[in-house]
Amino acid sequence: MGDVSPRDYYDRQLRVPGWGPEGQKKLAQATVLVVGVGGLGCPVLSALARSGVGRLVFCDPDAVEVSNLPRQTLFGVDDVGLPKVDAAAAALRGANPWIDLDPRRVRVDSRNVRPLVEAADLVVDGTDNFVTKFLVHDACRAAGKPLVMGAVYQWEAQVTAFPFQRNEPGCWRCLWPQAPEDGCVGVCADVGVAGALAGVAGNFQALAALRLLLGLEGPEACSTWIVDAADWTPRRLKWKPDPQCSCGHARGDWSWLDLPPTEAPWDAIAPVDRTVVVDIREPEEILPEEWAFFEAQGSVVVHFPWTKWSQSRPEWNPQRTYVLVCAHGIRSAAALRTVPGEIRALSLAGGTASLLL
Numbered sequence: 001m002g003d004v005s006p007r008d009y010y011d012r013q014l015r016v017p018g019w020g021p022e023g024q025k026k027l028a029q030a031t032v033l034v035v036g037v038g039g040l041g042c043p044v045l046s047a048l049a050r051s052g053v054g055r056l057v058f059c060d061p062d063a064v065e066v067s068n069l070p071r072q073t074l075f076g077v078d079d080v081g082l083p084k085v086d087a088a089a090a091a092l093r094g095a096n097p098w099i100d101l102d103p104r105r106v107r108v109d110s111r112n113v114r115p116l117v118e119a120a121d122l123v124v125d126g127t128d129n130f131v132t133k134f135l136v137h138d139a140c141r142a143a144g145k146p147l148v149m150g151a152v153y154q155w156e157a158q159v160t161a162f163p164f165q166r167n168e169p170g171c172w173r174c175l176w177p178q179a180p181e182d183g184c185v186g187v188c189a190d191v192g193v194a195g196a197l198a199g200v201a202g203n204f205q206a207l208a209a210l211r212l213l214l215g216l217e218g219p220e221a222c223s224t225w226i227v228d229a230a231d232w233t234p235r236r237l238k239w240k241p242d243p244q245c246s247c248g249h250a251r252g253d254w255s256w257l258d259l260p261p262t263e264a265p266w267d268a269i270a271p272v273d274r275t276v277v278v279d280i281r282e283p284e285e286i287l288p289e290e291w292a293f294f295e296a297q298g299s300v301v302v303h304f305p306w307t308k309w310s311q312s313r314p315e316w317n318p319q320r321t322y323v324l325v326c327a328h329g330i331r332s333a334a335a336l337r338t339v340p341g342e343i344r345a346l347s348l349a350g351g352t353a354s355l356l357l
């Protein structure tokens with residue numbers, strides 16, 4: 001690195017009002033957890049690393065795919081096939097050698113969310129599914145850790161910050177008391193997203209996170225920043241806490257984590273004897289080698305497309321364990337909610353895309 005020094009590296013931001021050497025020290029002492037290293041997580045991590053956040057913990061179970069590259073700016077063509085967290089760590093190491101990086105190739109789930117959130121000073125959500133978003137949100141709320149959530153949808157980006165460390169009312173469940181049915185709102189893979197928009201949302205998330213870490217005014221509780229690239233009008237939507245919401249007494253309540261897991265990766269499911277894999281995808285989505293993979297590990301595969309569940313579904317046998325499978329674990333999580341409570345069933349976390357075939 002020759003005679004490059006951190007003082008020179010951070011020079012321009014040290015001149016920003018409210019930042020300065022004191023602020024830089026606060027950032028250097030901070031640990032931020034970033035959940036998901038995708039279209040949002042990449043710009044978030046890049047900005048936080050270059051700003052000098054002392055320790056970045058980032059989680060993602062997936063490998064880089066070529067369709068990620070238009071918006072996942074930490075990766076290049078040569079990274080396709082590599083674990084995202086490893087490729088991201090290499091890029092971030094080159095961007096700022098003075099910070100600690102802690103890449104974790106894991107899906108954040110009900111088993112690991114608590115220690116991950118408790119070890120962080122602030123959490124940034126960069127996921128694109130409601131199951132994980134609600135899990136991370138509820139964990140931050142219980143732990144009293146500030147959370148910055150982001151979402152992109154076609155031409156629209158949304159960012160909401162929840163300063164849970166202040167222990168004031170106002171949370172995501174004030175707006176959505178129950179998690180919306182997954183599959184009722186499209187994810188990137190289905191509805192599309194403009195790559196540059198992910199950069200807008202992710203960088204705004206990073207800005208909100210930095211202001212929280214620096215202890216500066218804003219981002220406000222109970223407001224959502226929305227930008228629609230089609231009409232050039234950024235808006236701040238102010239909303240009211242719901243007095244009926246559980247957020248008034250959520251701090252320290254982790255009892256909800258004792259619920260049995262509703263999803264698991266294949267590694268955790270495969271050893272279960274007499275597993276029935278219920279493939280709920282449409283016929284044209286299914287590859288023969290995927291069924292061969294399940295069958296080779298001792299599972300029976302049956303096919304009930306989700307679109308036809310109103311007409312037909314498996315005859316549940318309480319002696320069996322069922323694994324509902326779709327492409328990304330979104331539809332199967334929705335289908336799981338229709339399975340009778342006495343039946344042992346799980347959704348395959350991440351769907352067939354998570355299988356290492």
Ligand SMILES: [Zn+2]
Binds near residue numbers: 169170242245246248
């Ligand atoms: Zn609430």
